[in-house]
Amino acid sequence: MLSSLTERHATFVTERWRGVLLGWLIVTSFLVAVAPRWKDIAYDGDFEYLPPDMNTVAAARVLDEAFPGDRARSQIVLILARRDHPLDDNDLIVGDDLLRRLHHRLSEVCWQRAIDLGYDGGPIEQAPPDAKPWLDRAVEALDQSIAVDERFYQAFADHVPDKPPTLTEPRMAIAYFDRAKLLEQLGNHEREVGDDYQDALILVPEIESIVPPIEQRNLSAWKPMLDLLSWDDSVIGGRLSKPGARLAVLQLSSELAATSNIDTIEAVQRLLADVRDYSSARIESTSEQNGLQLAMTGSAAIGGETLIAARDAIRYTELITVLMILVILALVYRAPLLVAVPMLSIGIAVAVSTALVGLLTDWSIRDVVPGLNLRVFTTSRIFIVVILFGAGTDYCLFLISRLREEAAGAEWPLACKRAVSGVTGALLGSALTTIFGLAMLWFAQFGKYHYTGPVVAICLFIGLAVCLTLTPALLRALGPKVFWPAVVAPREADPAALISFPTRVEGHGAAAGGGIWDWIAIRLTRRPAATCLTGLILLLIPGIYGWRNEDSTTYDMSSQLDTQADSRRGFRILAEHFNIGEINPVTVLLVRAEGEPRESLKKQIKTLSDHLYELPGVVAVRTSNDPLGDFPPDREMSLLSTDAWRRRALQQHRVAQNYFFSSNPEYQDRLVRLDLVVKGDPFSLDTAERVSNIGRNLGDLSRTPESDWYEADVYLAGTTPSIIDLRSVTTQDNQRIKTAVVIAVFLVLVAVIRRVGLCLYLILTVLLSYYATLGLTILFFQGVYGDEYVGLDWKLPLFLFVILVAVGQDYNVYLVTRIIEEQRHRGWLAALRHAVSRTGGIITACGLVMVATFLSMTSSAWMPGILSLLGFENQATTGLRGIIELGFAMGLGVLIDTFYVRTILVPSFVALMGRLGARVKRAESEAT
Template identity: 60%
Template sequence: MPLKFQHRSLPNRWVQWVIKHPILVVLAWVLLAVTLRVAAPNWKSVALDGDFEYLPAEMTSVAGGRLLDEAFPGERSRSQIVLVLARNKDKESASEFSKTDRTVGYDLLRRLYHNLGVVSWRRAIESGYQGGPIVADSSPEPWLNLAKDAFDASISADEKFYEQIADQVPDDEPTLTKPRMAIAYWDRGKLLESIGGFPEIVSKDFEAALVLKPDLPSVSVPIDERAIDPWRSMLDVLSWNDPVIGSQLRSDGARLAVMQLSSELAATGNIATVEAVKALVADVMDYSSRYTEPGIHLEITGSAATGGETLAAARDAIRYTELITVVMILVILAWVYRAPLLIVIPMVSIGVAVLVSTSLVALLSDWSMREVVPWLDMRLFTTSRIFIVVILFGAGTDYCLFLISRVREEAATADWLQACATSLSSVLGALVGSAMTTVVGLGMLWVAEFGKFHYTGPVIAICLLVGLLVCTTLTPALLALIGPASFWPAQIKPSHAPPVSLMGDRNSDSDSGGIWAVIALTLTRRPFLTLFSGLFLLCIPAAYGLKNEKSVTYDLSSQLSSNAGSRVGLRLLSEHFDIGKINPVTLLIVQPDDVDRKTLETQSKELAKQIYELEGVLTVRTADDPLGDFSPSQEMGLLSSAAWKRRALRNHRVSKRYFFSSVQPYENRLARLDVTMDGDPFSIETAATVTKLEQFLIKKTESESSDFSGATVLLAGTTPSIIDLRSVTLRDNRRIKIVVVLAVFLVLLLVIRRVLLCSYLIVTVLISYYATLGLTILFFRFAYGDDYVGLDWKLPLFLFVILVAIGQDYNVYLVTRIVEEERRLGWVAALRRAVMRTGSIITACGLVMAATFFSMTASAWLPPIAEAFGFTTSSNDAMLRGIVELGFALGLGVLIDTFYVRTILVPSFVAAIGKWRQSREKNRLREQATNASS
């Protein structure tokens, strides 16, 4: 039987082809999904992480980092893990670091230094070392020297450790690392044997290793075959045990060991590194804490620890979100339809959409990074997957619900295939319109300067387009194939009215629509009262949200829950040390012309004196004072202990090639200083201090009388990166808000074609955004209590874009139905019928979307609930607050749009405009009648 349409338009011809050839449609999607899945790389292999890496290239911190890489190749520490061995000061037990506490410290150091030695030796081999004496100034030279020093430090710590436990050695079978570091003696012997010239030490090392572990030769793995991946980014280990720099890393109650890493703080590899360090710490505490008094703590913190735990929390959040999203969708579909196949059809459609879209963007990203397609510029991020899954499941389910509800309505008066075709044709415009508001809104993030915004929005938009295509082709094709049995156990036959659980009676304007008939009647009777009172109530939280929109935090550590390891370690560290000292600001000054090294040193020393006098500066580290131990103006005698210490520091491996570059064209031109600030590196107050420092330096370069006139000044480090990130994202916020609002307004105008109504819809969603933001701030202020420092800095922008875009979906569904009904009814009847016909299904759609967004909060509540029932969820106990906050805000915003804006504000506005126009028309007719009678 041929399908009938009122118009033979292109969309209708498309609909007709889909309904007539459902098998071909299904096979095409299956083939496409399989092909893309096979061709696309694994998501993890192309997904990127980090924030600072994606700032614009011209930003000071980015340019400073790039200069460090060029001037000090292979030696730049991008992040660090700080291990804090201490007792809590606020505990009743003694907080002083005791002699027996050193046992735990020596056990830690012997293991850390051995790992450093192995990694450094491997790095020398990768640099071309094949054996023989160390060649000065060769690529392997620094790594071989570091490997030797690290093995020496490991063995030294091992000897001190054994002195502490000699009378208490357990009877356990010896291993490579317990009770002695047999493997360290063996590895040092092998290294020195390869270098040559140390026969006596080699012989003693091998002898000691075999005494400690007789079967060591058979169980030891050659150095170039060892699995060192978690430790590969280690550049150095600085510890309290160092005779030269150790004084900076110990206090009365604590000791520090600092692992310097080559990886950026949010590099994906830091997850494995942090997990490996945590495993090492647990092993140390399990083995050595028995030798000292209870109350000793060994915690990790530092930028890499924070970054690694943040990424691990994001990984867990993705897993929890995907699980809870699927469960929630299944529950809602079961509740709405109570029909097994109507649960399967949307889930299959959305599953195909997720598979195809994620494979497609992964493939495109891989092509972009490998420059397979020169003009293609696309990147994926780990957390992008959360948005893709949530939005695809939410929007895809909404599309399916809207289509299926219309099929049920149409099947009451037409045969099945005609009902499918008519339904798809009727809702296609609304689905495309609602989808395009989201696609265009998210796509506008392309104008952002910040890389994460710039790439994430268009990627989600592409995935949503795939989801729309699937739901308007595969879903109706499956319905056409399965037939009326889709609604089993319900019976759907022509001329047989469908159940009213979703839609109400098609041929009646009576109260058969239930609650929606009551709402429609109330809104059309008192539109002005409901409109103005509704707007007033929503404006109260909106005013609070507007006032506090910029009160966000850029503190990466605050994104983790208070029980996260890195935050526990940071609290322990701050009890004994100034935390600013582990996150200095690196100052780089490049002279326009070459000067000799001595002059450069003198200029640096003089500049350090001036910087030291600035407010908020704690120390200035220079080549003359590598640890910043002394005031730059302090004079000391030639034979004083301070002078001897300075000379020792200048010859330490940490200082060599650290403050001056030996790489052309920076040799005799570049000076490096490290400035430590008084305060939290992430705080606004510290940022203000660093900004003043930068302004001071710029004035120096602009002054013709200055030694640094015409020089280039760049800053690098955590605080300069935070300053740049804040600057860029604030600019992006202003720009993106404007273009998103304009783009969504234009889409609404194309779909609805009514300027006043489209303008009002934009206004309502803006008020809804600020109200949601205000309520979210109030909620988390209460939930976090004293631990609240502000919402995640990414939340306002993502909330704005997604709410402005997705928040229009339900308005489009309602308004397009009003327009459709108005073609044959007056505005009052059209509004009432549209509210009744769409009320239940839009509510169901809103609940689905809100549920999927709320699933982003699963990492906050799922693990404790699962553990209460005896299930183990993850070894990571950190929660990513930013994702939890955004999920809560988005879910709340969708509920406000669904139950308040769409239910009250939009219909009441339409009714008010209709009543106003009706009143004007009556007045016009009355005037005409009066004029005619006169």
């Protein structure tokens, strides 16, 4: 049945090749024209794709409902610090330069947000309710920008460089101009407006013509900015100040790994560069060891730099993949057209598949097609490009290799038919193992797994379709000259061959085999038992190490960045002066079924706060009574003390207003919000255990009838609780998906090969190959990272497993199906040797192609250095460790599969089975 279908398919493609070429041209042009850009539909982040029933996801829903409007979801922390001694007055001049710029940016964003919410002029009291707080904050931020600017200029006057003034140097002329315009809109006294306007004109006379209205300014990069908390604040500034460091915290509405954070991070980096170039460079040397340091960190900084690294990884991976494929094809074929045909085919496959997936995703997002549920991620494109180029090139190599054999025995049209018919079954079998294996990720609960696997499977299916239709049509159209400068022609013209359609012609294609592979085939079949056993034992040694350390992974997002990344350097500086937990608190939400009088509720919160301070690892508890957690139970104070005044001021500060209690009627006096500062790095296992213990303790309180919080719903939010949930769900997914992938690939193998024992052995070899690869990868990166090694990226084991188990069967399927095909004409031993000899070179070439494409994922680690040595300007990051580790692991795995499993373990086992089968037949024959 399959043979008949492949013959009909081969006839259609090679006889109607003009229609096939035209069809692909139309489809490609249409999809590329209508599909959205990848970056416009790509998602990112990890925590956003947890199952909806996870505690932190439920907590996010409660926060969105209880605190409607814009709430801070991430932050950028800017650090001004010295390592060698406390900050002095000159250092604080640099800090003022930073603050005056930041306050102005905040004012612009708040003003624009008020306009977006319906404000079109008039007093604040008459503005739409949602716009009022943003107008207040815009005015306050402009006042602060100008106040800091005056202080800065007074101290910096002696250092002002001799160059024309700008809108922000040496004075914040634009801040005066903006305040004049805003006060004018608000209807304030003409004298105030005139003074600011005159000041702006004195500083920059042409300011009216060069500053666009607030509505026309491009502030997209700063749009997520909600507030600025700094050391300069009279109430909370003490918490952001240390003798050797000062902090400014930008609170953002975007999630820590939102794609918009890329623009925000780059905008902040440009602002920091302006400060360094203008004031810091003139105050003092900024030596990394001894000078003033101006650094950036925080959840959004880490998330944004991770996305930037991923973007650079994609760019380098695509470039290096194409270059490597070109080089390998040129070395293999040494024929221009044989290089062009696969590259054109794969290029169209990538264009069509990414366009189709992008279109389907866009329809899914906009709910155009009911029931369609598809998402793509920034890093999904890496897998699509790498797997499509690797697998697509392999498919083309298999087809062209078979065509070379057939062209030596038949005229070109018939040779094309025979080649397509001869490889279709093997390509379907090898591709389907990968497609079904990747599709099993659909059963994952974690969103990135759930969507990425099927998306790559769809793209691979399109790549297979291209290689089985467009590629043969191109070869048929070009004719034998595709092998130029080599000449491939029939050795003997056989008229009968023109009307017959055998699967293959025996005795031809000698050029495809011979040499080293003949020698290997003979050696393997002489001592198959010893070869197989020895090969398994050698692979088992690293395999055991990989199996024992499979769970030694890290969920630390910051560790994915190079140690010299801005956010990681900033993190280290921050840790030298502050408790890291202070910028990553754990948010606790307690929701009762019924409301409680506010005063009674505050007393119960005080009792709960005292209880939480007793739990291991809790450094501070921030409540409505103590917004910054400055006053633990053992800190007594009198009503007239400075601390008591400061505490009352904190309770009225904007960081506390509408933060701890919800104004939403549904949650009013039912919901209590606390922030816990927990000891330790928020990404570490120790911190996760402390937070888990806090969660269990609060859960016990909610189940205790005598407790004030009996039957209250308890939610935890924040970085550490999210990592706890992420670890939990991905651990469950790993076991489920591994089982599903093994079963799916095994069923495909049985359907293609129809030999259960051999299929079980093939599954065993790839499992052993996976664990050996994992063990060797762990050892390699332990050596590379040294003391900085904290474990492989948590996504690596599953992606490596799925791809190796699925992709790793490709070459096994091609080899075994060729053995089975040869057995129709020869005995088992001759068939095995002939198949190994004929497929050895082409499978090795295909393996090298796949290795090269996977290793291209590591290019972001070494390509920037090469470009720098060659004198090219390079603005890229130093790479994303998770992608680099995965690319290395997959390349190593395919290398082991190609040169060890397929070369030694599979042929020796087949020889062993053949020998045992021959003995059984001989025994049966003697018995009869």
